[in-house]
Amino acid sequence: MSESHRTVHPVDPTSQQRLQKVGLEYRLIDTTSDADLDGFQRADARGFHDQEPTGEALAQSRETTRERRNLGVFDATAGRLPIATVNSWVTSLTVPGGELDMWAISSVTVASTHRRRGIARALLEGELRAASAAGVPMVGLTVSEATIYGRYGFSSAVPVARMTIDTARAGWAAAPVAGRLLYTDREELADQLARLHDVSRGARAGQIPGWRGRWLRLAGLGVDDKDGAAVRGIRYLDADGTVQGVMAYTLSEIPGQFRFELRIRTIVTATDEALRAIWQFVISHDLVTRATVDLRPVDDPLPWLVADQRAVGVEVHDHGWLRILDVVASLTARTYQRPLDVVLAVDDPLGFASGRWRMRVGADGRAQVESTDDAADVTLGVAELSAIFAGGVRASSLAAAGRVQAESHVIDALTAAFAADRAPVLSIWY
Known part of the structure; x- marks a missing residue:
């Protein structure tokens, strides 16, 4: 699908007419207008209960927003901001043995002042019809409310693991890994996350390509990130000196203990050796007694790398939702x-x-x-x-x-x- 087709595919006429009947305007956001883009982002932040974005944060996010097909629902009596938002883009979904075009949906919000007026239904069904009309066979999203999307044919298809590790109790049991671990600054970290994600995402089904704004945020370079300055990065170099793994994380002191919790933002590895080396770093880190991470595969090997498996708590939860069209x-x-x-x-x-x-x-x-x-x-x-x-x-x-x-x-x-x-x-x- 061409870039222009991806971003300017027209609004779904059925949803547009449905919303017109209740006095609402459903239209594409003008991506050439900073004001329209900023209004969309402000409405998105409001919908997810985030703080009002600063001018600098809005400017940083425009590049990502411009690359997507953004739609807003407007109520002439409610001010200039959209009262509902959605955006989408066509991306590659890794599947067993290959890839598949997928219509990715994001930024689904409806203002609390306009609930129960059929707006979410119009947005989601409109996206499904638009994707089908564009010839895209699969639709995907990640969700904040798990009870909404089943009625539209979506289902949790890619479960992930949230892990909580008692590092003081776990004890490293695996053999040491050849190679080196080194700290990396946040600018390099963002680049390394992007590169290694592209290298590794074909190894497991469920992954999609990332984008620059995502890696900047994970590396602590989002201008509205309260914890950005606390983000640290490490990289693993194999015996040949090639970076094969990176981790972004923060450390926060546990009150009254002079011990710390290591909160992992993301781990991206291209080899099993890189993953083992990073896990050893986490388990063996000085003054750290607890570590947490989310969005790990449910078959992550960590429980088999430590002496006490009971020190690794694993909570499996839904994350990637899919919906077949074709x-x-x-x-x-x-x-x-x-x-x-x-x-x-x-x-x-x-x-x-x-x-x-x-x-x-x-x-x-x-x-x-x-x-x-x-x-x-x-x-x-x-x-x-x-x-x-x-x-x-x-x-x-x-x-x-x-x-x-x-x-x-x-x-x-x-x-x-x-x-x-x-x-x-x-x-x-x-």
């Missing part, structure tokens, strides 16, 4: 672990993915998918198909919950085929 394009974009021949009956209340689809996976792991009138082997909703798509949710779990219907041997075959070699992960918010 069944054929989505299911044929990835590879599968086992041969499979089933007919999927997919129910999609919004109509995008509804139908019966024969899915045949050959010995090479590639799928052929076509519409069929044959009897269904598996009955499921689009949310359930989206949930198992990246390999992070097992079809057998959904069947046990009554959300996928099929005979047990079919569920077993579906579970085995859709599994991923490594747990999927999404290591950023968007």
Whole structure:
């Protein structure tokens, strides 16, 4: 998809007409206007209960905002700022064995003064229709409220782990790693995060490319970041002197103990050795008795690197949500672990993915998918198909919950085929 197509795809006429009937204007934000961009960002900050952004913060964020398709809902009686926002862009989603175009949705807000007027529905359904019209087969987002998005066919598909480590108790048990760990300044840290994310994101399903503003914020260079000056970075160099891993973190004193908590903002590694070296740094850090990190893969090896696994608390939670629009394009974009021949009956209340689809996976792991009138082997909703798509949710779990219907041997075959070699992960918010 071309850059211009990505950013100026028109507003969805159905949602525009729906909002016009209740006296609201639904339109694209003019990305050539600093005033329009700043108004969008201020409304976004208000919607997420953030502080009013400073002029410097608004200026820093314009580059990222200009690269996206931004829409606002305006109420002529409510001032100049949008009373609702959404933005989107087309990006690459890593899937098992390849990549897939995905319509990424972000900045979904509705002002507290305008709730329960159908605005969120208009925004989200409008984005789905726009993505479908643009020929994008998959939609994704990260969410602040997990109960909203299932009604639109989204499902949690990429769970992640939040880890809390009692470093005083854990004890490092793995063998030392060859190579060196060095501190890095924040400007270099942002560049290294960007480079290594690009290098490593193909290793696990669920990842998407980052962007400059994201790396600046993680490195503590966001001008509105209260903790920015506290951010430190380390880099791991292998035996050849190549940077293979980086970590951004802060240290905060635990009151009354003269001990510290190490709060990890992100870890990005291109090799297992780099990850082990960084974890050893965390576990062995002087005067640190607790460390915390989020957005780690659920199969992170840390519990197997320490002497006391009970010192590593792991909380698995939802993070990456997916929504299939085009069944054929989505299911044929990835590879599968086992041969499979089933007919999927997919129910999609919004109509995008509804139908019966024969899915045949050959010995090479590639799928052929076509519409069929044959009897269904598996009955499921689009949310359930989206949930198992990246390999992070097992079809057998959904069947046990009554959300996928099929005979047990079919569920077993579906579970085995859709599994991923490594747990999927999404290591950023968007």
